[in-house]
Amino acid sequence: MSESLWQRQLSDGLADMGLTLNEQAQQTLLAFLALLNKWNRAYNLTAVRDTGQMVSRQLLDSLSVLPFVTAESVLDVGAGGGLPGIPLAIARPDTQFTLLDSNSKKTRFLTQCVLELGLKNVDVIHGRAEDCQPDQPYAQITSRAFTALENLVTWCGDLLAIDGEFLAMKGQFPDDEVAAMPDSWQVVSHQALVVPGSDGDRHLLVIRRRSDVQN
Known part of the structure; x- marks a missing residue:
């Protein structure tokens, strides 16, 4: 059964990453994955269809x-099938997450x-991000496979607190995208992520406003 495979892959993967989540959180993560797999058949939420790769x-x-x-409050833009927003929300129940997407099915x-x-x-x-008007700007905004960095900071910059930061998840390091960002933004740090499996x-x-450039 994929459920037992998923449970083993999740517990082993968390251990390899040095992350500790209680049993309830892990079960909720697996329940989310089951929902994603079920709905993906009709809603095309993700390109990953091999159950062995989903965890x-x-x-x-x-x-x-x-x-x-x-x-304390995080916005996930282009949330799609809830990645990374829902797994992060399950792991951090004391943090408020807002998931934004323009696709009504998603x-x-x-x-x-x-x-x-x-x-x-x-x-x-x-x-759409450009039309979103939150009561307060967000201290952090996450994105995963959403859009080019130039679009991310342009479309979502008004949603970010003055001293806030984007957490942009990418595959290969996007040198061209970094070079194309407006001068008022900078990559303050970058990290290679190790994902088991x-x-x-x-x-x-991690992208922030440049303090030495006026917007």
């Missing part, structure tokens, strides 16, 4: 940025996940 490429990949999530799935999994710390918004390149780029 690594969806759960562990999302959780690889967990040590960098430090804000936000319908996300809303169902929040209900079925009982996620009290997740809000779902259907809409995945042999592809993964990087996290």
